[in-house]
Amino acid sequence: MSIQKKQAVIIGAGPAGLTAGIELLKIEHVDVTVLERDNVIGGLARTNEYKGYRYDIGPHHFITDSDAVMAWWLDMMADDFHPHKRYTRIHYKNHFFNYPLEPLNVIMGLSFFECIRSVLSYVRARIFPIKKPKTFQDWITNRFGSRLFDMFFKTYTEKVWGIACDKISADWAAQRIKGFSLSQAMFYAFFGRWFKKNAPRTIQDTFYYPSLGAGSFWERAAKRLTKMGGTIQLNHGVQKLEHDGARIVAVIASDAKGGQERFEADEFFSTMPLQALIHALDPLPSEEIIVAAKALQYRGLITVNLVINKDTVIPDHWLYVHEKSVRMGRIGNMNNFSLKMVADQNHTALSLEYFAFVNEPFWKLSDAELIKIGAQELEQLKLVKASDVIDGMVVKTSEAYPVYDQNYHQHVAAVLGYLKQFSNLYLMGRNGMHRYNNMDVAMLSAMHAVNELKKTLGEIKKQPVRMKQRRKGVQPSA
Numbered sequence: 001m002s003i004q005k006k007q008a009v010i011i012g013a014g015p016a017g018l019t020a021g022i023e024l025l026k027i028e029h030v031d032v033t034v035l036e037r038d039n040v041i042g043g044l045a046r047t048n049e050y051k052g053y054r055y056d057i058g059p060h061h062f063i064t065d066s067d068a069v070m071a072w073w074l075d076m077m078a079d080d081f082h083p084h085k086r087y088t089r090i091h092y093k094n095h096f097f098n099y100p101l102e103p104l105n106v107i108m109g110l111s112f113f114e115c116i117r118s119v120l121s122y123v124r125a126r127i128f129p130i131k132k133p134k135t136f137q138d139w140i141t142n143r144f145g146s147r148l149f150d151m152f153f154k155t156y157t158e159k160v161w162g163i164a165c166d167k168i169s170a171d172w173a174a175q176r177i178k179g180f181s182l183s184q185a186m187f188y189a190f191f192g193r194w195f196k197k198n199a200p201r202t203i204q205d206t207f208y209y210p211s212l213g214a215g216s217f218w219e220r221a222a223k224r225l226t227k228m229g230g231t232i233q234l235n236h237g238v239q240k241l242e243h244d245g246a247r248i249v250a251v252i253a254s255d256a257k258g259g260q261e262r263f264e265a266d267e268f269f270s271t272m273p274l275q276a277l278i279h280a281l282d283p284l285p286s287e288e289i290i291v292a293a294k295a296l297q298y299r300g301l302i303t304v305n306l307v308i309n310k311d312t313v314i315p316d317h318w319l320y321v322h323e324k325s326v327r328m329g330r331i332g333n334m335n336n337f338s339l340k341m342v343a344d345q346n347h348t349a350l351s352l353e354y355f356a357f358v359n360e361p362f363w364k365l366s367d368a369e370l371i372k373i374g375a376q377e378l379e380q381l382k383l384v385k386a387s388d389v390i391d392g393m394v395v396k397t398s399e400a401y402p403v404y405d406q407n408y409h410q411h412v413a414a415v416l417g418y419l420k421q422f423s424n425l426y427l428m429g430r431n432g433m434h435r436y437n438n439m440d441v442a443m444l445s446a447m448h449a450v451n452e453l454k455k456t457l458g459e460i461k462k463q464p465v466r467m468k469q470r471r472k473g474v475q476p477s478a
């Protein structure tokens with residue numbers, strides 16, 4: 001007797017979509033089709049090549065607390081997965097401060113007067129903490145004091161989000177920075193060498209990276225997926241999800257030739273932004289849900305990827321730029337991730353990160369204008385002369401960050417509550433769940449979604465995908 005295969009459609013070939021595809025193909029009798037809007041694999045974690053120089057969209061380091069994810073990574077790429085000791089600093093007031101903050105290094109970089117102010121504001125925050133911290137500003141001030149917040153958190157965060165820190169939800173700090181505080185920073189500064197194994201992620205300084213960029217990992221995952229029998233259709237942006245009120249019936253995707261293709265399936269896994277998903281539903285939901293979806297915001301990222309006529313510029317993997325006088329927020333130094341990503345070893349490949357909403361004038365600047373701004377700002381920071389910039393290219397990513405403004409929670413809850421009615425729709429990943437996730441957590445959400453399906457298929461009784469007890473901390477990714 002032949003068993004009829006289940007058809008699964010996955011929207012998006014980023015880390016979550018590819019993980020789900022591979023995990024689904026491990027189940028017998030499931031066919032997988034991945035529909036990807038772009039003409040490349042990897043989503044935000046892709047690597048772009050320009051004349052032999054390779055740039056991630058902000059260098060993507062591989063770090064996780066999850067044994068399941070680490071096993072997955074090693075199974076995919078043990079032969080080309082290299083450990084790095086992270087070196088990251090903050091550029092502030094013409095001084096370089098180590099990141100994560102190290103008390104002694106901070107003291108050395110600040111004036112005596114500034115140190116006293118910082119200590120006093122920290123003591124004050126510990127004695128009189130803000131009760132029920134609601135915003136990012138409240139949350140950090142409670143842990144570091146208002147002076148250190150102003151110097152080391154406010155400017156960069158506001159550059160990234162484009163909204164004031166007292167308008168950003170405390171959820172973001174709670175999710176990203178967890179319990180990390182100045183007292184912990186001091187503890188690990190003095191005793192870290194003995195306790196590093198259990199240190200928060202902020203303190204952990206080893207990560208993995210493939211020699212040809214984060215995207216090469218996901219290109220390999222895509223090859224594995226097709227080898228296992230799955231299909232990936234590039235240039236297929238999903239525009240409509242047809243439903244009958246209880247189940248998704250089919251999706252309609254545009255193709256590269258301007259036509260449309262309809263894909264029927266039994267199960268649908270989505271990593272497309274929640275806002276776009278709601279707008280694509282056919283029929284549309286009630287006005288209330290549409291309004292909630294419209295209220296979700298996304299921050300765009302412009303990476304200005306430069307070739308510098310010097311073999312070294314900075315020793316860092318990432319340099320956070322807290323100077324208010326320049327617009328850039330962070331510099332990724334591709335040479336320090338892998339020299340294989342640099343066509344000419346006499347050159348340095350720098351990726352400058354600029355954040356903007358897509359309706360801002362800055363977003364609309366031409367590539368040439370952006371490269372010029374990048375070169376001028378590097379000179380302003382005294383890192384290189386503008387004339388040392390010999391080439392460059394620009395990548396714009398419109399939905400790089402799901403914004404956590406103060407009301408995002410209620411909008412996401414309304415949208416997710418509505419989508420629950422579709423028993424064959426699984427939401428995964430970063431924009432797919434409006435969660436500020438890194439690759440590992442996006443992958444875990446995909447593994448979880450596949451497990452949910454397995455349960456309905458009776459493949460497993462109960463096999464939750466769980467992070468090992470998550471340690472406290474934040475990663476140095478944007």
Ligand SMILES: Cc1cc2nc3c(=O)[nH]c(=O)nc-3n(C[C@H](O)[C@H](O)[C@H](O)COP(=O)(O)OP(=O)(O)OC[C@H]3O[C@@H](n4cnc5c(N)ncnc54)[C@H](O)[C@@H]3O)c2cc1C
Nearest residue numbers: 012014015016037043044058060061238429430438439477
């Ligand atoms: C600057 C920056 C630095 C980062 N650094 C790190 C890091 O160092 N380490 C780390 O682990 N993580 C890092 N991240 C986070 C990481 O990029 C994400 O966690 C991860 O890419 C999320 O995977 P995803 O599959 O959920 O989403 P995405 O990577 O966004 O993939 C979603 C895919 O869906 C496609 N898509 C969207 N809409 C449609 C549609 N309608 N139809 C078809 N396809 C569609 C998109 O084109 C995309 O390919 C960083 C992110 C940024 C922005």
